[in-house]
Amino acid sequence: MNRFKSLKHILVRQWQQYRLKEFEFDFLFDPVPEDEYVCFDCETTGLNPKKDKILTLSAVRIKGNNVLAGESLDLVVQHSGQIHEDSIKVHQLRHLDVQGGVDEIEAMRRFLYFIGSRPLVGYYLEFDIELVNRLIKPWLGIALPNPQIEVSELFYDYQLKSQYHSPYMPNIDLSFERILEQLALPNLGQHNAKNDAMMTALAFLKLKSLLARE
Amino acid sequence: MNNSPVVNLLQQLEPFSNLSEDSLQKMSSTMDVVYFPQDSKFNIQFSENPEENASLYFVIKGRIAEFDEEGRQIALYLHHTFFGESVLLKKIKQSHYEVKEEAIAYRLHGDDFMEWVKLPELANYFFNSITDKLEQMHKSRQMASSSEALMGLVVDAPIKALNVLSSSATVKEAIDQMATTQVDACLVSHDMAGQQTATDVMSAYGIVTAMDLLRAISSESDALNQPVSSFTRAPVISVHHHDYLFNALLKMTRYYVNRLVIRDDKGPVAMLYQKDLMGHFATQSGLGMLTLESVSSLEEIEKVLQQVDDLIVNLNTRGVKTHYIAKLATEVYRKVFQKVFELLSPDAALYEGCFIVMGSEGRAEQVMKTDQDNAFILPDIDADTLKRIRPFAERMTETLIQLGFPKCLGNVMVCNPMWFQPLTEFKKQLKSWMDAQDEASFMNLSIFIDAEGVFGDETLLNDCKQLVFDWANTYPQFLRHFAKPVLQFETPVNFFGRLVLEKQDQQDLLDLKKGGIFAIVHGVRCLALEFGIPQANTHWRIKALMEKGFFSEEFGYELGETLNFFNTLRLENMISLKQAGTSEQVFTNKQNKIQVTHLSTLQQDLLKDAFDVVKRFKKMLNQHYKLDALL
Structure with missing residues (x-):
């Protein structure tokens, strides 16, 4: 089963590489550097992946057990649409805060150079990836080819493993706050893309070490 | 903009707290975060690989132990501490660590650190005088203790209410306030409208103690109606309420004060007294100091002494300054002496005398029970009475030896008639020592000068001491000879x-x-x-x-x-x-x-x-x- 999965994966990757329109970004298909990851998080105009747009994007590299927060990528994306009132309340980015950023294509270019071929780590990563893909597909012809690691999934696995003696399916709370709390991770700062990326990275490192021990 | 947690951490951490907020922001923006899984081991050393190169780590969470080359644990780093500087400053080549409890740390890259350390605010600390180095060693030793009492926070200590007066308050008001609250010091706030800077919440205050006010009253006739602010002192030595109790103790030693003002981020909140602190440590260490009050036999005293021995070992491994351990031990030993005296049912004449301890015991610098150095200055009594009570002195020495206070090799003990004399004779003897100026006399004098009364009539001791002080004043040559053995x-x-x-x-x-x-x-x-x-x-x-x-x-x-x-x-x-x-x-x-x-x-x-x-x-x-x- 697993072998089929990885075979499929390889085929998809090759297909994608073939479809890549801009040869400049061929490095996305380079071999994955050992024990390196990129954790990223976006603040958006809303929660609809089909319509909403990226306001800020933060990414940090993970190397071994180091979260390279000192070399993080922090982008503010310029855009002309309306930010949904509810999301202003969550991340406190007002219209004037996102002025003076870079345009969407430039943001994606920098993002791709930053991540290279490293696996992407995130919390509800699917949503962020979809937003990114919406931008790069028309431009490059492909979606992000990088392997993806979902932190809430790792957390679920870990909880399941540590509770497997129970005859009932455990009711696992997968909210971000709850995960940090369960993993006893200190919150390093306020709710913004950079901090969320950093906290997700820490959660990932801890889960990785916990699951490796089982 | 709100400060990030790392800036907050640095602001509370010597010596980084001396840097401006801008610098700290800049420093923190280059830092990485490192996760240390439980039980993992790592070294700090210089390396080509930037991820493995020596760095300075600030612990946010968890516990990391440091080991020397022989594998002995030399320090334990907890929340709010940093490590790695000894390798960075090339004091040692390599240091070894083990993660005792899963940890998260901020990491300041070695190259960055070497740039920052050039600032005088940091250089003073990292390339410092011996005092600071010793202080630092105490800190690392303090980390070596996981133990509750000393690592407790200041807020948990038995703190006292705080008196705060406005600068217009009079001395009388201050005294009334102290009397009602039973706390013998007051803070007085200066009028500094608008000048109050956030950097030092204590700068707006001065402190005045009951002793200061007594002095003021005795030297100025209408002191009572004067504003109390003219008698205050500054700076006020204070400690943050989230600091370790241990640091409170260190501050007391460092500034020779026996009370500290406790502050929070906004200003002063309470008072902490040294005797309360010591009492807190003593009870936390499982030693019932009060049990000595109620003992009724020598066996019970022996038990208490055993507890004290254990406590000393305990406190030392926790990194308490020897000076304080000695103080605590001395306090107990002196109570033991008095108890032994009472238990031996002494003659009434002895109650009029003064039992003194001398040498290291008198200086309260004795920690383990070393030789006894004690004496009895008796009131002027006739020869018959002296003869009658002499056997008591021998019994006293004997009992103390039994209790584990070793015999003094120089025979400076009450059982020696030379150290068991009526006042007049005792003074004669002191005079002869000061006259003789030979080695043995000087030795005896040195021992005596460090005397302190344990119980009985202390005026006898003061009388003798005054004699020596007067002598030293009248004959400066004497002091020169006395100092020679240095x-x-x-x-x-x-x-x-x-x-x-x-x-x-x-x-x-x-x-x-x-x-x-x-x-x-x-x-x-x-x-x-x-x-x-x-x-x-x-x-x-x-x-x-x-x-x-x-x-x-x-x-x-x-x-x-x-x-x-x-x-x-x-x-x-x-x-x-x-x-x-x-x-x-x-x-x-x-x-x-x-x-x-x-x-x-x-x-x-x-x-x-x-x-x-x-x-x-x-x-x-x-x-x-x-x-x-x-x-």
């Missing part, structure tokens, strides 16, 4: 700055008492005699000499810390000898001699620095008393 022993550091060791039983030994402690204690004793300082404890004497301006503030602190360091090494040596079960004889022979090879490099470095302080002190005394001219 130069008697060489400081064991050679011309090339290396430690000079003596070989014994194939061990490299260093005599701390001869090489360092004696010179400091005796030198300070001579100065105390010259300046008429009544205190017996060397630290208090040093403080008094600082106040009189004989020692510069810096040198005074250095000297005190140096003595503390020697005493700590000595105590550790005694403890390890005791634990190894050495015979009484070997113990007496080796109690002051430490094995240098057993010390860490940091300790050896400190030892050299410490002997350097001793050398400077000797030089100072040499000039002051012109000792060269005598030799």
